[in-house]
Amino acid sequence: MPADVTNAAAMLIGEHARGDRFRPFAALAGIACVADAYAVQREFVRLQMQARGIPAAGYKIGLTTRRMQEMCGIDSPIAGVVLADRVYASGAVLKASAFRRLGVEFEIAVRLGRDLAADGRAPGLEDVAAAVDAVGPAMEIIDDRAADYAGLDVLSLIADNSWQAGVVLGDFVCPWPNLAGVEGVVSVDGKVADHGFGRDVLGHPFHSVAWLAGHLAEQGSVLRAGDIVMTGSLVTTRFPDRASVFRFEAAGLGAVELTIGM
Numbered sequence: 001m002p003a004d005v006t007n008a009a010a011m012l013i014g015e016h017a018r019g020d021r022f023r024p025f026a027a028l029a030g031i032a033c034v035a036d037a038y039a040v041q042r043e044f045v046r047l048q049m050q051a052r053g054i055p056a057a058g059y060k061i062g063l064t065t066r067r068m069q070e071m072c073g074i075d076s077p078i079a080g081v082v083l084a085d086r087v088y089a090s091g092a093v094l095k096a097s098a099f100r101r102l103g104v105e106f107e108i109a110v111r112l113g114r115d116l117a118a119d120g121r122a123p124g125l126e127d128v129a130a131a132v133d134a135v136g137p138a139m140e141i142i143d144d145r146a147a148d149y150a151g152l153d154v155l156s157l158i159a160d161n162s163w164q165a166g167v168v169l170g171d172f173v174c175p176w177p178n179l180a181g182v183e184g185v186v187s188v189d190g191k192v193a194d195h196g197f198g199r200d201v202l203g204h205p206f207h208s209v210a211w212l213a214g215h216l217a218e219q220g221s222v223l224r225a226g227d228i229v230m231t232g233s234l235v236t237t238r239f240p241d242r243a244s245v246f247r248f249e250a251a252g253l254g255a256v257e258l259t260i261g262m
Contacts, residue, residue: 004029005036009043012160013051015145019100022145022160024153037158038079038219044161045081059226060140060164061208064201064232078154078207079215081161081246086141088168090256096240097262099165100145104240104258105233106186106200106248108179108205109138111172112227116209118217128206128213131223135179136171137250139258140230141166142202142237167230170248170256177252180204184234187247196234198250205231 008029014020031037049055060080088094096102113133116123123131143165157163180199185192202208208231213223223229238246240260249255 005039005043008040008159009047012040012044013047021100022144022147022156022159022163024151024156026153026155026159028157031155031159034155034158035218037155040159041080041161042219044159048083052083052085054084056081057087057167058082058230059212059223059227060162060167061212061232062162064208066200077202077211077232078158078162078219079212080158080164082164082167082230086164086166087228088166088258090170091259092106092168093259093261094141095261099141101143101147101239101254102165102260103142103144103163103237104246104260105140105142105178105236105237106184106194106228107138107140107195107230107233108135108182108201108207108250108253109167109169109172110135110229110231111204112223112225112229114225115222116213117222118214123210123213125204125206125210128209132172132206132209135176135253136172137170137184137253137256138230138257139168139246139248139256140164140233141168144237155259167228168256168258169255173216173253179206182251182253184248184250186235186238188238188244188250190245192236192246193238199235200234201232208232 116131
């Protein structure tokens, strides 16, 4: 059965509007491969952009560390689209009640200063570095809609825009230190909760950007100047169960803060 892209995307719009729990749906929608899943994602994103009259601001890359892949039971990165009305500055205040189940991830974000195309080959770290304008600490907001991770289906996850629900950006800096060696420290209400390193993201966060460039090339697209790219969480997702203040400090890059209310 071929993928029913239009109906699958419309179904996702309805589920999000109602606050339904995430459930694997790929098989029922005829989504048989990764290409089908991204086709549904593109239509799902297009419908949101059309309804809200907003553009895309960039991309998220997920499952780029072994810890995150083990958490989700998936062994390769995935991508999603960041919409412009879901980009927040450091110090943002969000209510968990506005989401089915809000999660927070802790990342190094990059901003493109010029287009980055695969051009028939995978870009190297030097290619990415030449295209990146600035780098900064960031948090990604996800909404996994209370998914059951034991039965997680990567095709359904991708189609659901890889659960992208927003980004919180710290200040971007240029130049930046060796990102592989950058330590990121997560604090909750002033107490250290976790930490990771830039090298945990595919060996270097720019490898994540290179992967995305290749992924977009397969879809006939490229990374554009001005795009924000979330390169993947250094540590596993935190799911707030009470009002909390999150801080993510990346050595040499600065810090970003987010307050979660209930």
